Amino acid sequence: MAHQRVDTRERPFTCLDYGKRFTESSKLKVHQGVHTGERPFTCSDCGKRFTRSSHLLLHRLVHTAERDFTCSDCGKRFTHSSTLQRHQSVHTRERPFTCSVCGKRFTQSSHLQRHQQVHTGEKPFTCSDCGKRFTQSSTLQRHQSVHTGEWRFTCSECGKGFTQLSKLLAHQSVHSGEWPFTCSDCGKGFTRSSDLLTHGRVHTGERPFTCCECGKGFARSSDLQIHQRVHTGERPFTCSVCGKGFHQSSNFHRHQQFHTGVKQFTCSDCGKGFSRSSSLLAHQSVHTGEWPFTCTECGKGFTQSSELLVHQSVHSGVWPFTCSECGKGFTQSSNLQRHQSVHTGEKPFTCCECGKGFARLSDLQIHQRVHTGERPFTCSVCGKGFHQSSNLHRHQRVHTGVKPFTCCECGKGFTRSSSLLAHQRVHTGERPFICCECGKGFTQSSHLLAHQRVHSG
Secondary structure, eight states: OHHHHHHHTOOOEEOTTTOOEESSHHHHHHHHHHHHOOOOEEOTTTOOEESSHHHHHHHHHHHHSOOOEEOTTTOOEESSHHHHHHHHHHHHOOOOEEOTTTOOEESSHHHHHHHTHHHHOOOOEEOTTTOOEESSHHHHHHHTHHHHOOOOEEOTTTOOEESSHHHHHHHTHHHHOOOOEEOTTTOOEESSHHHHHHHHHHHHOOOOEEOTTTOOEESSHHHHHHHHHHHHOOOOEEOTTTOOEESSHHHHHHHHHHHHTOOOEEOTTTOOEESSHHHHHHHTHHHHOOOOEEOTTTOOEESSHHHHHHHTHHHHOOOOEEOTTTOOEESSHHHHHHHTHHHHOOOOEEOTTTOOEESSHHHHHHHHHHHHOOOOEEOTTTOOEESSHHHHHHHHHHHHOOOOEEOTTTOOEESSHHHHHHHHHHHHOOOOEEOTTTOOEESSHHHHHHHHHHHHO
16 A cells, blocks of 8 residues: 555655655654654764664664775775765766756755755754754754753864764864865865865855845855844854853854863964864964965965955955944954944953953953963064064064055055054044044044043043
8 A cells, every 4th residue: 555655646644844745654753753853773883863773774884884985086985886976076076966046066966955945045943942943954953962062972182072973073183184185276175075165165256155135245055144143133152151142153162162261272382272273273374474375465464265355355445344333344244243342332251350341252362461471472573572463463564664555545554454444534534433421523433432531530
């Protein structure tokens, strides 16, 4: 009887959550585990759980089966020839399935079908704790670890936890130094071919995912989804210690290290500790002098391509994020949010030495060097020390005489773009910072803050 339903396409059993139809009630019951989160079959080797025993048996091959099929390009081994054939598209770049909306290409039709939910907005799987919605049940299950605190896979080197074995394996390259996929343009290495493909858009400029609110483009659909929270104001991840909210769980977890004091990545040259491996890699350029990403307009160097892209708006004049209070423009939404504390007065990070408050955690960490006397960045010409590497780079222009930012009205040059912006108000007469006590206007927020002391005494 069940076989006849397959032939006639009759599917009388329907999932009430998703609308998917099945030929047998037993198959519907198994499928419902996707929504309830029930996964009764567990792998004894790695702890991964499955809704069906057949899926567990297939997964067990990862641990037990011989890998007789080897990729001739990178040496990676596989248990099935079909898996090897799919993998080879990484090297041949053959992606026969194309999204009709944004042109993104995929190696498998199932990947295309999941991707299309980005454009349709369909997110059938909802987190019962915070209401966040997902296109895939597996993503929902990984997300739930944010609330449960469960990290099944732990790095033996640094103790960092992961919800997926694949992410742990990718992370371990931070300690081993192994980066099998390398960008031919800048030499940056990656643990996954998909990360290399996404990174390639930095050089091509391709940004297929566009925000319908402000027009900002993104290389990844996930970045667009996170960005959209800037407009909706959604911050689903909240710190239980200080109440600060975050758009991303990863930012939330990094923030928590401020309260715990954990900095697992240490610079071998100066001993400075970092909570992220990427921050350590960026910091090391201070000692090596290596700045692989250079601005063609002013020659300023950067350790990360993302920093170069943000900087280029100084020359292009594009400031997509504008403060509704004073009209000041920003290249990043995060900078706008930090700036708004000037108007709201919110300063959640307090120095335990002097009680001074800060809007940003990083500003507090830099301020603390005032008390410790630490000045890790030293000018090789005059020996002057600085709390921040950015201040050292600006200072070096004193010796080189470089003033890359020029006023188009009078030709005056400046070493910083912020100084140019403040200067241009001399010509425009703009005074966006107004004292609420006497109505006097100022060209810079710092001048307003200094003036307000007249009223406060």
